[in-house]
Amino acid sequence: MPPRIQTQWVSNSVLPYLSPNTSTSVSSSSSSSCTSLPSSTSCPRRTFSSTPAAQTRLRSHMFEWLNSEGRKLQYHEPNVYKYVTNLKDLGKDSMGPEQLSKRPFPLNQNFVSEPILSEEMRAEIYKRVTQDKKSVRAVSIELKVDMRRVAAVVRLMEMEKAWRSQGKPLALPYARAIQEMVPTTRYSSDPRDQRPHESINDLPVHRLTDPQIFYPVSESRQFTRVDAGRVFSGAPRLPNSTVEEIANDPSTAISKATQKPHLIERVGKGDQETQVLQPADARIPHPYLVAHERDSINKPNERNENIKRFASRLQEEERIEAERKQATEQRRENRTRKVNPEDSRFEFRFTDVVVSKETTGADGRGHKAPGRRYGVPSYERKKGQVKIPTRVNV
């Protein structure tokens, strides 16, 4: 805010009889309401006075705008996006709420206010995951909501339930107002009417695909996404037998990569060793959707069986994921030694520190490994080291 100059009209208050009209109007109104009136009539500029003006020209312009055009934005209306971009369209009758722009910033063409989940939608997600015992993956595909979002919704709803049962005060009027201001994705009980909330198969752009590579290939060769991934990661060409195998049954090849990621071929030496870049089919969050589409293209008449196959693929994926999680949990359990003294409220858990190639890195200078190592200075006490925590474990 710019420095405010007192709105007291000094000479007027001292000598009220000089201009009785202005003095009364000013004394009765606050600074903003004074400028709310057209400045030319009620707040005349004092040209011959040495006292500072009550308002700068810019401020009076601002209040003029706020009281004319800006008025439209002052109060919110349900399901009307009152963004600055819509200033011209807001008063018009011809513009329905659907036609209003969702861009909050008039200059930025690339940012739109995207819909959030409505209350019913959140409740539905929570119900499907907790009561119907569906997996996050399945719910994500059904409602077209990102898997991470599904998990977050369940987590937040769980917390909300706990708060309600504890009788903690909730911000209900606030929540209602936000749901009215921001576009929302509504839940529809008919799955065909359900609008997708977001794209669920987003492929993250991999670092290796940044450079443009000129790679000559004979015209007779079928150059696929698998080959492109190998070129990007600098891996040698696949033998013809493997190429044929993949071409005959692409779904199996992809599921092998997604379900057993440790078996993916590696290239490079030492620090540079990386997995071969997999095709997009394997790197998207829901690879079995592609397999399902492939089935429905190749076997258009076996609709029911295709659906069954899809369900079994989904189940298989879930099973493998659960197994993987359990295995990591087991490994962590095995690493920790638990001590529970008899007369203690606490359980002490010890894990051994590991100084190995994984923690120190190939050159032995990694920061993860504890302890002092020759030639690796500790910057712990150096000036400018950021000490704020980097993670909060639940």
Add this chain to the structure above:
Amino acid sequence: MRNRATTPLSRAKIRQSWSKYNLYNLQRFRNPSTSNRTFFQQKWTAKSAARAYHGEQVPETQWERMFSRRIRSVVPMDATRLAQDDGSIASSGRGSGIMSPWEMERAKKEKLTPFTQMTFAPLERRLDTAIFRALFASSTRQARQFVVHGAVTVNGKEMRYPGYLLNPGDMFQVDPERVMFATGAPKSKAERREGRIARQKTETTEEGEEGAAEEQKEGKEEQKPEAEEAQPEDTRETLKGLMAQAKTIMSKEKSDLPAKKKQELRGFQKAIKRVLSRSESSSILNDNLESQFSELMTLLKAKRVEKKADSKGKNTESQPAAESSEPVAETEAPDSRPGQALTEAFQKATENPAEEVDTSELTEDELDTLKRALIQMRDNPIDSTKPYATPWRPRDYMSAFAFIPRYLEVNQNICAAVYLRHPVARPGFSEVPSPFSESINTAAFAWYLRRR
């Protein structure tokens, strides 16, 4: 930390704030002209404009360390297209793919990924910025204050560092009272005065608690005979009055002055309390809404009207259940018809008092109105001790700034949000909320690329 985030009117600077000064600056901000200016000058103006908005509270050196030239982006994949083509179509011919004319058209229409609009993406990881983006604070400075004052938890633990960089999956939660204060309309002068008086009263009662208790007893004794007197004569009258009050509350009009509305609300609240105090069970005033409502109905001898008797009201318009829990959302007044029916019923009842049962029968809509008024009173009560104007309403000009970016999942009821992932760019869209055009952000990106 001194707040240097002024919103000067002479040079329009946009800030991460919901103030009306900022709104004014936002609507009049134009791209700086590039004609007759060196590239260095263009970059300098672009960077200073962008930095006034993005991470204004972060020192320049710190931001320079945070800056990353590697920008995250995603490409939405269509499962059908992946299934149709193994990639060989794109590499067929002489390597650039053989496309039919309509495919060429489609390829032309595909939007480019606005990478440079993501220049300030690393700052969106900061806790204070994320709180502002989740609409829990009216400015990043305020969000920062909430963090420093210990009103914010991350994963259930108090976090006092506004510069904490959120990791994907982190849940942060702000004290709902603070959020209501930050996003609600401020108190007026009269309301502040009321709050002061209420505070003084509580202080005096704390001092002379015994006396107050005695007073209360006396008051109760006074009230009780009154109620007993009142009870036989006019349950009908009370119901009538209640209904009228509920209706005026629910028919919210924009032109209504907040003070007047408040008076009405307070009257309604008092009436309800008076009725409920007649009940035998003393805990009913603190009980949940359902029991209160049923108690009210039994006390007033009100009944739900039979379906066939509904013909005179003819209320085909029944609101869905979801809306009934959103009383504030109700801007259109419940139509005048049930009101007319009700007054007719009351008139009839006064004409021939023999048919007493009929009069206290209520249609579905009327019951609904009464119930919604009750719900609103419970959820959004008048409370002069709160630091914001009560009943709560969003602050002015808030809707011009209201959007929630995709990388956050927010639950407004508990004022908690989950940072799902880092913001990404996708064809045509960027997830970093920036008020600047691509020309400014590109120049700012180029500024920070130097020496790198």
